[in-house]
Amino acid sequence: MKKSLFITLTLVTLLFIAFSFSSTLINAEDDGDKLKEDLERIKEAQASLSNDMELTEEEIKEIEEAHARLEQEIRRVDMQIAEAINNIEEKNIEIAAIELEIEELKKDIEILVERLKLRDELLKNRMRSIQENGGTIDYLNVILGAKSFGDFLDRVSAVTTIVEQDKLIIKRHQEEMEQLQELKSSLSTKLNDLEQQLIELQALNEQLNQQRFEKEEFMAQLQLKHDELHQMLEEQEEDAETLAAEKAATEKALANWEEKKRKEAEEAKKRKELEDRSGLPAGTFIRPSQGRVTSEYGPRWGGTHTGIDLARIGFMESAVASAGGVVFKAEYYGGYGNVVFITHNIQGFTFTTTYAHLDRIDVSVGQEVEQGQHLGIVGNTGYSTGPHLHFELIEGDWSSRYEKRVNPRKYIIF
């Protein structure tokens, strides 16, 4: 990317230089073709870059969507983790309650055990006394020791009750012992279950944390890719700007080249017309001074303007010989003011040119002058209302001026 940027910048610089010196560098037909080729190449590069940028933007969009989906997933995992933590806390409370219950049951068991011990003692004493008295005979003695029938009945009833009570006590004693044992065992099982569940919940929590860690890791990678793509897009945008600048410079150079071609064609056409008109090669006569035309040859103010007027450009502007020839008059001459007359012999024909209203004459009669040679200073002498050069052209000598004076535009492009 940096390399292409460098090449593009170099190209832009070259085009800028080409543009600045287009008149010297862009001459041949090939240069226009080259510029057109360049423009096509730039347009292709722009299309390709635009395509690349679309792809990058699509990729960014996809990553942003993946990012959004991932965030949702992470929220879901976070909720699961929160739920797991709640469950663990609830289990902890449950376990604490059960532990308390077990403690209380242990106390109850202790009390019961104490009570059963005492009862056990009582039963043992009773059994001992029965044995000492020869088993059930003691009960018989008790019954037989009755003083009356009523007393006898009471004693039978009492003995029976005692025996029944003893049996009941023993039975309850055993039952309570078994019940306590069962309770202890079931509580222990429940505690084990809860501990198992707690372990499982902790494992789940660890697993969820791991998931979250992995997703955050992935998310960081996505972010990195996202940043990279944005960076790429920025660089592509810079490239696009450079290409646009390059395109503008090339288009300008091409327009310049086309304008130059158009002007050249126009000038060639004018030259051709001039040559057709005059029958002489273009450049046989040249402009005698450089100012703009202020008055044309032809009808003017009810009369005829016998030459063409050219405004003076700045002070001390030179009037120059329109073609090579010989000066035959150089003096102040009536309405012409200071004037120079030159006779030319061109391809066997005689021509005469005049340069009027000069402020100063710098040539003399009989002097031979070359085309473009300085004759004097453009000025305001004679019948003149402002500094200008009055120029006349005659297709013959001075004496034939009334018939053979022509519009100088026949020979000169002004």
Ligand SMILES: [Zn+2]
């Ligand atoms: Zn004039």
